Amino acid sequence: MPVRPARPGRSPPEVVCRVSDPQHPDGPGAAPGPESDAARRRRRDRFLRELHEAKALRERVQPRRARAARMRQALRRRTFRW
Numbered sequence: 001m002p003v004r005p006a007r008p009g010r011s012p013p014e015v016v017c018r019v020s021d022p023q024h025p026d027g028p029g030a031a032p033g034p035e036s037d038a039a040r041r042r043r044r045d046r047f048l049r050e051l052h053e054a055k056a057l058r059e060r061v062q063p064r065r066a067r068a069a070r071m072r073q074a075l076r077r078r079t080f081r082w
Contacts, residue, residue: 059066
């Protein structure tokens with residue numbers, strides 16, 4: 001995949017390798033075994049944070065599709081009231 005030059009006035013995106021990140025020993029390469037609740041919550045928190053970030057990026061990149069999805073969700077909420 002070719003690398004595009006950075007646009008003027010913008011900083012290049014930060015790339016983080018999560019597989020071999022020493023700050024997060026409970027990553028994919030961690031040893032199997034019972035994990036503590038704190039470690040599980042940390043992993044879950046990180047996952048939810050990245051998921052939210054990915055959804056926000058998708059909304060910025062595809063605004064029309066994201067708007068249509070929001071409208072469908074709003075219609076669903078109005079249709080299925082309890």
